[in-house]
Each structure stands twice: as structure tokens, then as C-alpha cells.
Amino acid sequence: MVKELEVELEMQRPDIHEVSEPIIQVRNLEKCFGDLQVLKGINLTVNKGEVVALLGSSGSGKSTLLRCLNHLETITSGEITIDNIELNHSKKNISIIKREVGMVFQQFNLFPHMTVLENIVVGPIFVLKEDRKKAEAEAMILLEKIGLTEKKDYYPKKLSGGQQQRVAIARALAMKPKVMLFDEPTSSLDPELVGEVLNVMKQVAAAGMTMIVVTHEISFAKEVADRVIFMSDGKVEEEGHPNQVLVNPKSSKLASFLRIVKSE
Amino acid sequence: MLDFGLVTNYLPYMVDATWITLMLTLYSTVIGLTLGLVVALMKISKFKVLSLIADFYLWIIRGTPMLVQLFLVYFGLPQLGIELSPFVSAVIALGINAAAYIAEIYRSGIISISKGQMEAAESLGMGYFLKMRKVVLPQALRVSIPSLGNQAIMMLKDSSLASLVTISELLMVSQRYAATNYAFIEFYLVAAGFYLALTSVFTFILNRVERRISVSEL
Numbered sequence: 001m002v003k004e005l006e007v008e009l010e011m012q013r014p015d016i017h018e019v020s021e022p023i024i025q026v027r028n029l030e031k032c033f034g035d036l037q038v039l040k041g042i043n044l045t046v047n048k049g050e051v052v053a054l055l056g057s058s059g060s061g062k063s064t065l066l067r068c069l070n071h072l073e074t075i076t077s078g079e080i081t082i083d084n085i086e087l088n089h090s091k092k093n094i095s096i097i098k099r100e101v102g103m104v105f106q107q108f109n110l111f112p113h114m115t116v117l118e119n120i121v122v123g124p125i126f127v128l129k130e131d132r133k134k135a136e137a138e139a140m141i142l143l144e145k146i147g148l149t150e151k152k153d154y155y156p157k158k159l160s161g162g163q164q165q166r167v168a169i170a171r172a173l174a175m176k177p178k179v180m181l182f183d184e185p186t187s188s189l190d191p192e193l194v195g196e197v198l199n200v201m202k203q204v205a206a207a208g209m210t211m212i213v214v215t216h217e218i219s220f221a222k223e224v225a226d227r228v229i230f231m232s233d234g235k236v237e238e239e240g241h242p243n244q245v246l247v248n249p250k251s252s253k254l255a256s257f258l259r260i261v262k263s264e
Numbered sequence: 265m266l267d268f269g270l271v272t273n274y275l276p277y278m279v280d281a282t283w284i285t286l287m288l289t290l291y292s293t294v295i296g297l298t299l300g301l302v303v304a305l306m307k308i309s310k311f312k313v314l315s316l317i318a319d320f321y322l323w324i325i326r327g328t329p330m331l332v333q334l335f336l337v338y339f340g341l342p343q344l345g346i347e348l349s350p351f352v353s354a355v356i357a358l359g360i361n362a363a364a365y366i367a368e369i370y371r372s373g374i375i376s377i378s379k380g381q382m383e384a385a386e387s388l389g390m391g392y393f394l395k396m397r398k399v400v401l402p403q404a405l406r407v408s409i410p411s412l413g414n415q416a417i418m419m420l421k422d423s424s425l426a427s428l429v430t431i432s433e434l435l436m437v438s439q440r441y442a443a444t445n446y447a448f449i450e451f452y453l454v455a456a457g458f459y460l461a462l463t464s465v466f467t468f469i470l471n472r473v474e475r476r477i478s479v480s481e482l
Contacts, residue, residue, distance in 0.1 A: 072383055099389035109384035113402050122398055123388035168384075175388060 020047040023179060023210050024069065029078035031064055038064045040234035042078070046179075046212065051205045053221035053242070054214045056231035057257055062214045065231070066181050069212070070101040083178050099127060102172030106184040108164040110156040116143070116167050117152040123175045135174070142170040146200050162193030166200050173204065180204060182213040218261055222246055230254045267447065271454050274441050281437035282458045288354055288423040288433060289462075293416055295359025300366030305396070307371055318367070325364035331425055333357050338429040354426035362419050369411040373404030406477050413470035417463050424459075434458055 024046040031039040038061045046052055056062040067073045069080060071087060071094050080087040082097050110119050117139055124135040143149045146166040148159075156164050165185055172180060182201065186194040198220050205211055205224050215221060221228050222242045229239040230251070238251045249255045271278075307318035325333070338353040348356070377400050385395040405412075427436035434455055442451035 070387055072386065095389060095391065098387060101387070103383075103387035105380060105384065107378075107380050109378075109380040111381065111384070111399055111403075113406065123390070126394055126398060127389040171388070 020050075022046065023048045023083055024212075025079075025081040026065075026069075027079040029065070029068060029080065030076045031061075031068060031073060032076045037076075038234055039068070039076075042234075042236060044229070044236070046210060048210055049208045050226045051209075051211045051224055052213070053225035053228045054212055054231065055216070055218075055221065055228060055254075055257065056237075057260075060231040061234040062231045063183055066183050066212060066214050069179075069181060070098055070103055072103075099175060100178045102175055102177035102180045104165070104168050104172055104180065104182045104185050106187050108156070108161070108168045108188075110164055110168055110171070112156050115153050115155055116148065116159070119156070119167060120171045120174045123171065128175065139170070139174055142173055145203065146170050160193060161189045162196045165189065165197045169197075169200050169204065177209075179210045179212070182211065182215070184214050184216070186215070186217060216261055218246060218258065230257065232257075266450055268450050268454070270445055270447055271441075271450050274437075274451075277437055277441075278434065278454065278458065281432055281434045282462070284351075284432060285420070285423050285434040285458075286462060288351070288358065288426055288431070289416070289420045291355040292358035292362060292423070293419055295355065296362030296366045296415075296419070297412075299359065299363035301370055301401075303363055303367035304370035304374065307367065308374060322364050322367065325361055330357070330361045330422060331428065333361055334425055334429060350426070350429045350431045354423070354429055354431055358419060358423060358426070361422075362415065365415055366412065369408050369415065370404060372411075373406075373408035374400060376407050377403050409470070409474055409477070413466065413474075416470075417466055420462055420466065421459065 022045045024044065026042055026044040029039055029042040029044075030037065040061075042061075042065055044065075054062045054066065064073060068075050069082070069087075075087075083100055085093050085096055085100075087093060087097050111122070114122060117136065120139040120142060121132065121135040124130040124138070125132055140149065140152070143152055146169065148163060148166060148170075151159060151163065151167075156167070159167065169180075169185075185201065186197050189197060194217070198217065201211070201213070201220070202224055213221075213225070225242050227239060228242045228245045230237045230245065230249075230253075232251075232253045238245055238249060238254050245254070246258065249258060303318050303321055306314040307322070309315050309318075334354065334357040337348070337357040338350060341348060341353070381399055381403065382395065385399040390398065423433060424435040426433050427439065430436075438451045438455035442448045445451070
């Protein structure tokens with residue numbers, strides 16, 4: 001039933017979703033930290049070009065799910081397939097997936113000993129073995145897109161949080177990933193800096209990138225996401241089109257979560 | 265009563281000896297920095313065997329006097345058929361000893377780097393060695409520089425122990441001339457002056473390096 005609804009909703013956004021080909025498939029994913037089970041059987045399919053907003057209160061497992069997708073956490077059981085490559089114990093598979101999946105962190109995690117430009121080109125040059133000139137030229141295009149061309153020789157410390165996060169997005173994009181994961185990208189920003197980061201993310205979404213965004217920005221989810229997934233207690237509690245899920249939540253947990261987030 | 269004029273006759277020899285002291289220090293520092301890095305990486309390795317080997321190394325080297333280690337290399341190894349020149353013996357003993365302390369300096373530098381840096385490097389697809397080379401070690405080294413400088417100064421002074429394995433380094437030479445001329449105060453004071461000059465140069469260079477790093481970034 002959910003499947004049919006999804007297809008219907010996809011039809012309303014014909015631009016990038018004409019071919020709805022799955023790129024991420026998660027089956028019965030479980031993750032335990034010691035005795036604590038954080039993910040209790042997650043099933044998830046994300047199509048190419050889809051933007052998924054992952055909501056949930058803290059401790060619901062949303063960040064853990066995201067971190068499992070690029071092997072920052074090893075899974076306890078279940079299956080993850082990204083771009084037809086299974087994320088298993090194969091070192092080769094893991095390294096391919098890490099290259100194909102970009103990650104943006106809450107704390108930016110830019111490399112403080114490198115300039116903005118170096119931060120962006122270090123992956124392409126040393127991981128993808130690209131020629132430095134080519135990597136720098138591409139980095140300059142990315143810097144133009146995020147509006148920070150003139151900051152290319154700055155060290156991260158000299159940038160505002162919003163600027164740092166925009167560079168972090170560019171750094172991830174420089175690897176030409178097939179999927180971008182955002183782990184609460186605006187949660188450690190001052191309120192006035194949130195907008196500039198969300199704008200860059202909208203740009204990335206508009207370019208057709210497959211994105212999973214863990215966020216508390218309900219308005220962003222409403223505006224940009226194709227699908228909202230609400231997690232609670234390690235399970236998917238509710239999912240669907242933002243207009244439906246965020247406006248008329250079926251689950252009482254989601255309803256109270258939305259009330260709390262909105263009142264903040 | 266004191267006759268420093270006497271020392272001037274021997275100054276060229278003392279300068280030569282100072283050069284040997286400096287070379288001893290430099291070579292053993294290179295060994296210490298290299299071996300220390302290997303030991304530090306072994307100690308923080310997720311492979312239990314490697315970290316146990318590193319622990320064992322640190323336990324032995326830090327738990328025994330450097331002079332005993334030096335004697336074992338210089339006097340002990342020939343017994344096993346390994347004959348090394350006094351200079352090579354001293355460089356090896358000093359280097360192996362320093363590596364233990366330097367490993368701990370590196371290690372504290374490495375663990376001070378936030379987990380987020382490691383994760384960012386990993387999500388760019390960097391493997392272990394690339395992550396260490398481009399992200400972790402450059403930052404860890406910056407943190408470690410003051411302690412490494414301290415260690416280098418200690419090694420310069422420790423190199424005087426090499427006088428006990430017949431190396432004509434600064435202390436050995438000063439001792440010889442002090443005794444033959446019965447002018448202990450003069451020669452030892454001048455020797456101390458040479459050591460002080462070298463450590464001062466070390467300190468000066470280190471301060472410059474530190475300042476350069478602190479203004480440019482971090």
C-alpha cells in the first residue's frame with residue numbers, strides 16, 4: 001500500500017524521478033552497542049535522486065542509521081546495498097561505498113591544517129588519484145556554487161560555522177558521490193547561519209543528488225524532501241510524503257514530536 | 265688561579281668534539297622519531313598483538329637505565345658476534361631509548377585528534393595510511409612539537425653518556441684535557457658553555473617553528 005502511494009507521489013514530481021531506480025536498499029538492519037539495541041530491524045529503499053528527510057527525537061537511532069550507511073558503524077545484522085554493491089566484510093566493497101557516499105557532519109569536521117581549497121581537493125587527488133590541476137579547477141567551480149571563491153586560501157578557523165559547513169558540503173561533493181548523507185548539518189549553527197547551509201543543500205537536491213538528511217528543520221523537510229521518515233525507538237514509525245506525514249501524522253508519537261519541534 | 269687561556273689551545277679539538285656530540289644527537293633523534301612513530305602506531309593499533317609488543321618495548325626501555333642499554337649494545341653485542349663501532353652503538357642505543365619516549369609523545373598527540381577528523385577522512389574514502397599521513401599525523405605533530413623539542417634537548421645532554429663507550433664527544437674530550445692540565449673548572453665550564461650554546465640554538469629554532477605554526481592556522 002505504501003509502495004503504491006509512493007509511486008503516486010513520485011508522479012507528482014516528474015523532473016528527476018521519472019526513472020525510479022533504487023540506489024539504497026536496507027533490509028532488516030539491526031545495530032547493537034553492547035546490550036543496547038539501537039536499530040531494531042530497519043527496512044528502507046531510497047531511489048536515485050530522491051531526497052529523504054530522517055526525523056526523530058534524540059536516541060531514536062536516526063544518526064546511527066545514517067552512520068551505518070557509510071560504514072562509520074558496523075552493522076550487527078541485516079543487509080545494506082548501495083548502488084548494487086553490498087556493504088559486507090569485503091574491504092573492497094567498503095572502500096567503493098565510502099567513495100560513493102558523501103557525508104556531512106554536524107560538527108563540520110573540516111581539516112584544520114588545510115586551507116579551504118586543500119580540504120576540497122585532498123579526496124579527489126589522493127583517493128581518486130585525480131590530477132591536481134583538474135581537481136583544483138573542479139573545486140573552484142564548487143566554491144563558486146557555494147559562494148566562497150574568495151575564501152579558498154583561508155584556514156577553516158577563520159570561517160563562520162555556516163561557511164565551514166558549506167565547505168564541508170563542497171568537500172563531500174568533490175568526490176562525485178552518488179549519495180549524500182547529512183547528519184544534522186545545521187544543528188550546531190547559530191540560527192542566522194542555518195539558511196545559507198540549507199540553501200546550498202537545496203541546490204544539491206535540485207541538481208538531482210540522492211540525499212538522506214537527518215534534520216530537525218521541518219520546513220526544509222517540507223520544502224525539499226520527497227519523503228519523510230520518522231524514526232522512534234530504533235524503528236521506522238511512519239513514512240510518507242511530507243505534505244501528508246508532516247501535516248496529518250497518523251502516529252501519535254510523530255504528532256507530539258512535531259508539536260515539540262514547532263514550539264522550539 | 266683560573267686560567268682560561270689554557271683552554272684556548274684546545275678549542276679547535278673541543279669544537280670538533282662538539283660536532284660529534286651534535287651528530288650523535290641528530291642521528292639518534294632521526295632513529296627516535298622514526299622508530300617512535302612505528303611504536304606509537306603499534307600501541308594504538310586495534311590489533312592486540314601489535315599493541316602488546318609496543319607495551320613490552322616501552323616497559324623495558326623506560327624501566328631500565330639508558331647506560332645499561334648502551335653497555336648492552338656496545339659491550340654485549342660483540343659477545344653475540346655483532347661488532348659495531350662505538351659511534352654506531354651509541355646512536356642505536358640513544359635512538360632506541362628515545363623512541364620509547366617519543367612514541368608516547370606521538371601517541372598523546374594522536375589521541376588528542378577528535379574522532380570527527382578520523383570519520384571525515386574515512387568518509388572521503390581514505391584508507392589507514394592515507395588518513396594517518398594527510399589528516400591525523402600532521403595535526404598530531406603540531407600538538408607534539410613542544411614535547412618533541414624538549415625531548416631533543418634531553419637527547420643532546422644524554423649524548424654525553426657516549427663518553428663512556430670511548431667516543432671522543434664533548435664531555436670525553438673535556439675530561440681528557442681537564443685531567444692532563446689539572447684544570448677541571450676551566451674545561452668543564454667551557455664544555456657546559458658548548459652544551460648550553462647547542463641547547464639554546466635548539467630552543468630558538470623550536471620557538472620559531474612553534475610561532476610559525478600558531479600564526480598560520482589551528
